[in-house]
Amino acid sequence: MNLAELNKVAEAMVAPGKGILAADESSGTIKKRFDAIGVESTDESRRDYREMLFRASEGMKNISGVILYDETIWQKAKDGTPLVEIIKKAGSLPGIKVDEGTKPLPGCPGELVTIGLDKLADRLPKYYEQGARFAKWRGVIDIGPHGLPSYTCIKANAHALARYAALCQVAQIVPIVEPEVLMDGEHSKHSLVRSFEVHEWTLKHVFEELSNADVRFEEMVLKPSMVIPGQKSGQKAGAREIADATVTVLMRWVPAAVAGIAFLSGGQGNEEATLNLNEINRVARERKAPWPLTFSYGRALQQPAIGAWRGDDANVKAAQAALAQRAKMNGLAALGEYSPELEKQPALVRA
Numbered sequence: 001m002n003l004a005e006l007n008k009v010a011e012a013m014v015a016p017g018k019g020i021l022a023a024d025e026s027s028g029t030i031k032k033r034f035d036a037i038g039v040e041s042t043d044e045s046r047r048d049y050r051e052m053l054f055r056a057s058e059g060m061k062n063i064s065g066v067i068l069y070d071e072t073i074w075q076k077a078k079d080g081t082p083l084v085e086i087i088k089k090a091g092s093l094p095g096i097k098v099d100e101g102t103k104p105l106p107g108c109p110g111e112l113v114t115i116g117l118d119k120l121a122d123r124l125p126k127y128y129e130q131g132a133r134f135a136k137w138r139g140v141i142d143i144g145p146h147g148l149p150s151y152t153c154i155k156a157n158a159h160a161l162a163r164y165a166a167l168c169q170v171a172q173i174v175p176i177v178e179p180e181v182l183m184d185g186e187h188s189k190h191s192l193v194r195s196f197e198v199h200e201w202t203l204k205h206v207f208e209e210l211s212n213a214d215v216r217f218e219e220m221v222l223k224p225s226m227v228i229p230g231q232k233s234g235q236k237a238g239a240r241e242i243a244d245a246t247v248t249v250l251m252r253w254v255p256a257a258v259a260g261i262a263f264l265s266g267g268q269g270n271e272e273a274t275l276n277l278n279e280i281n282r283v284a285r286e287r288k289a290p291w292p293l294t295f296s297y298g299r300a301l302q303q304p305a306i307g308a309w310r311g312d313d314a315n316v317k318a319a320q321a322a323l324a325q326r327a328k329m330n331g332l333a334a335l336g337e338y339s340p341e342l343e344k345q346p347a348l349v350r351a
């Protein structure tokens, strides 16, 4: 293991004013996104869409790394250039989602555990050879009725995240450790306080397991959810409240040595995710939080771009401009320098 190299990658992923583009939707998820814009999901349409994103040179200026799905890391652009090369040429790092999705957790009705550890040690060197310098594994924790999540669910997912992270570091790949506490679950009692409690419980176990597995914190990136009331709870919280709760829970449970924190958007609105990240950075600065805090957004970066694209080559420029806008706004939010008025400045809306 070359720790200096690993550390350099981890720090580049969370460089000031930059964040990660999560473009690793599974075939099922990307089909849903394409269905919504009336585009058939084929190898070629998925390739065209992602090629459009990675060639968005303005947008890519604020993107430190791109998380790819297995299919994409092997794909070539229309002109035969490997997509990985396009990402590198844009000054960004290719990354790879390595989990194989979720399965029901035995004995825990309604709960899931992430799978994919069995052959991971064999798969990682192939991804490294193909250009991946970081990886992602997502564990899902749902806040539900009757006290859910269960201890079993938190423990099983935390353990899998730690096994994955240790395997990545041995393979010279920086792990993104993603324990997602869902914010779009069905439960009506999913308040800000309940979200805080579940984040606290989850992060405590995740870092205990990471430590037991000898994962080096300096060479990993944490990808958490924000502490937010459930979208179906009927409750709302302001950006300041969300930022206060999120920074508090992170400062309590995340070691200062962790290279950086890159949030998922988890179903927040595009501008809402930007505003919350900005406020988190302001609170973090006041409290002297030790890590950079940035974005690793999927939906909150891509939604306007996919809406503008609609599968038509004629819309590529407009779609790339839409990605640039979100990448720039989130780049500013990662510095605590965003304000909603900036959304309207025409100079920022160019491709």
Ligand code: 13P
Binding pocket: 022, 138, 178, 264, 265, 266, 267, 296, 297, 298, 299, 300
């Ligand atoms: P969202 O930002 O859409 O939540 O996606 C990020 C991600 O990578 C989830 O695993």
